[in-house]
Amino acid sequence: MARPIWTGVLTFGLVTLPVGLYTATEDHTVHFHQLQRGTSDRIRNKRVNERTGKEVGGDRIVKGYEIDEGEYVVVEPEELEEISPGRSKVIDLAGFVDLREVEPVYFDRTYYVGPRGKEYVKVYELMRAALDRADKAGIATLTMRGKEYLTALRAQPRVLVLHTLHWADEVRDPASVVPDLPERRTSSDSKELRTAEQLIDALTIEWNPDEYHDTYEERVLKLVAAKRKGEEVVGEAEPPEATNVIDLMEALSRSVEQSRSRGRKGGDGKGAVGKTRAGSGKTRAAAGKTQAGSGKTRTAAAKKEPAGKKKSAGRKGAAGRKESEDLASLSKAELQKRASAAGVAGRSKMTRDQLVKALAGQAA
Incomplete structure (x- = not known):
């Protein structure tokens, strides 16, 4: 089991619940080391005193707040902890809001919230169920790792989830950032x-x-594998022109x-x-009756050609049609996976329909 990254209490009116926060997501990004070109020598970063040029150990580094150029006030970690007594261990729900009113731009990171002990499971589940039925999120502040966060607590089917939010003054006005925004809205009619x-x-x-995955990560790994084997690397198609x-x-x-x-x-x-x-x-049911009713016609037609040849072609045709129908029910991401496993050439540039045809052709 994973260890909580933060422990404290969650307060809900007069109810206090000991909880722990657990990281809800993980990073699967492909990471590279820095090397000196032409060698396998790693390049590493060092903490260096900019005046003396000498390396400084981590235990000799402190925090400094610059109040003027070259003039700092040194603050120790213990001093930061002392100015927030108790608050660093409490999530105090100040109120509840409709989660749909919170714009996605405010969301930052997500954590699972779990009870710290079996004796607190009943209270935990009561709070989760109440939030779930109310379809609201509890708003609270949280001090963690020397920083205060605005947070939103909401319910998922099995667990409470805590989202850290950006403060209002951290969210930029889109008009001050994005050029050429439309000055008027599109006419509704x-x-x-x-x-x-x-x-x-x-x-x-x-x-x-589950239908989506990081295709860029896959392409990076394929690039590495191809270069290792000395194979040619084929680039991606250019994006389509603007409408x-x-x-x-x-x-x-x-x-x-x-x-x-x-x-x-x-x-x-x-x-x-x-x-x-x-x-x-x-329609399919009616078609089924039509097919059943036309059995005599097909039987009569079967006499006009060799039985062995007809049965073989019939089985192959039916199998091909079934394969196409099965493929047509898959998403493009699933089709890409099958095409990759089947080694279909040019699959990365194919449309969904082209992937279906290519895979059906291989099956036939």
Whole structure:
């Protein structure tokens, strides 16, 4: 079991619950060492006194707050701890807000909150269930590792989760950062806006984070493996050109039709596409009756060709159709995984439909 990175108490009115915070995420980024070109010699950073040029040990380094150029006030860790007695060990829920009112830009890091002992599980679960039913988040401040955080406590199905938030003065005004922001809003009755809304509706899917993975990390590892073997490295395709304003309506309309066409063919089986597939149940049932009713016709036609040849072709065709149907129900991320395992050439540049055809062709 992981060890908590912080321990203290969570207060909820007059209720006090001993808890621990656990890191909820982990970094899978591919890391490189710095080397001197042409050698395998590592390059390392050192803490050096800029006046003497000599290296300084960690135990001889203190914190200094600059009040004027070259003039510092030295502050010891113990002194920082002394000015926040008790507060560094308490998460005091000051109030509750609708989590949907908190803009995502305020969120920073996420931690799991766990009870510190089996004797506190009942109180913990009561608090989790109450937050879950209320669909709200508790707002509190927390002092951890020498820094005070604004936090939001909310419930997941099995665990309480604490999000550290940025302070209001840490969030930039977008107008002061982003150039060329639109000065007016798009008219609510414009044809382009209605078509864009139709496209969003047609592409609506269910949120399933397991379907997504870091493809850049995979490409980096493949690059390393290819260079190790002395193989040629193929670069990625250039991004598509920006849509011209004149062609915007045409691009939107074609996108909507394309997404609806995929939905009729089975698509990825989620959201609006899922409804299309579910709604076609009667059609498939009717088709099943038609196929059953045409059994005599197929039997009669079978007599016109050698039995062995027909059965073989029939089995192969049925298997191919089933494989295509199965592939059509997969997401693009899943298709990419299969294509990678099957060694399909040029798969990184293929569209979803092209991946389905390529994999179905290999199966056939």
